[in-house]
Amino acid sequence: MVTTAGSAPTPGTILHLREQGFRVVATDIDPAAPGLYLADRGHLVPRGDSEAFLPRMRALCESEGAVAIVPLVDEELLPVGELDGDGLSVMLPRPGFVASCLDKYVLMRELSAAGIGIPRTWSASDPPPADVVADDASGGFVVKPRSGRGSRGVQLVGALAEVPAAVAASGYRADELIVQERVTGPEFTVSVVVWRDGGVQAVVPKEVLLKRGVTKYAVTRHHAEVERTCRAVQSALRADGPFNVQLCLDAEGRPRVFEINPRFSSTAALTVAAGVDEVAGLLRQAVTDGPRLTDTWREGVTMVRRWTDEFISEEEFASHGLAPAPTVPLVARGDDPAPRPRSTDPASGVAVRAR
Incomplete structure (x- = not known):
């Protein structure tokens, strides 16, 4: 099950996982989310920060026979982490690491105490x-x-x-x-590939070439000190799950970590393109005891983030059976590009037949 089907990178993740042989169920709060139509099935869910979210996700996992969840938005991370266990793997670091990363002040204090450079x-x-x-x-x-x-x-x-x-x-x-x-040197977003045994399988630094809210353009770049710093985060804080480090180099070229995302990065597709299939690889390890990944990847692979279109027949689209969004008030958040529907009823999600 892959969440946040309306996020720009998520449709590509869904298509990639299907190509790798996984059956994929997608979720989102918005019936316009394109990933709902590109997965094997799609479902509407309440917002990740609502009380209705966790019961809805638990019911969907049971009805769809899910064996793993890939959560991709911060509001969902702590609640969905409660579903880990009993045959269901949640593809996140351990709960304590997630909680620390979601409070940036706590995270900075923990990194500093571990001797890891921060602003x-x-x-x-x-x-x-x-x-x-x-x-x-x-x-x-x-x-x-x-x-x-x-x-x-x-x-x-x-x-x-x-x-x-x-x-x-x-x-x-x-x-x-x-x-x-503010550290003004080159910025990196770094995929750290690790699972429950705690061994770092790969560290893939990507230098950010252009960022507008999220990374738009980036290039894979070997950097020994960046890689050492990211391994030190795992050693000190024991994520034991995939995470993404955001850092800048100071005037002396030393990495300074300013944020960590305790989930797969929105630039995971670039990690895959460089040779480390972090999402599918860790999924296989979680659900089938698949092989470890190797820290072998190509430098200089550049990501150009763009919109793309997928095409299906009118009959296929109509067969999805998408119902109207739940009839509850729209809640506009100050910096959202548009209002999005908010559901408070765990039974209000609508199943979508998708391909």
């Missing part, structure tokens, strides 16, 4: 550290929520004196925000 970071409710006051970072500062995905709520400020105004304008309480020194 200077503090809670917006606290005064800045003395060394920051004495050395106002030339690259500026980042004010962002402790929780949340992508670039939502992130503000860039040029000087320390501008931080209070950014906090006041954020719409968040000060204790819900962190402030980080």
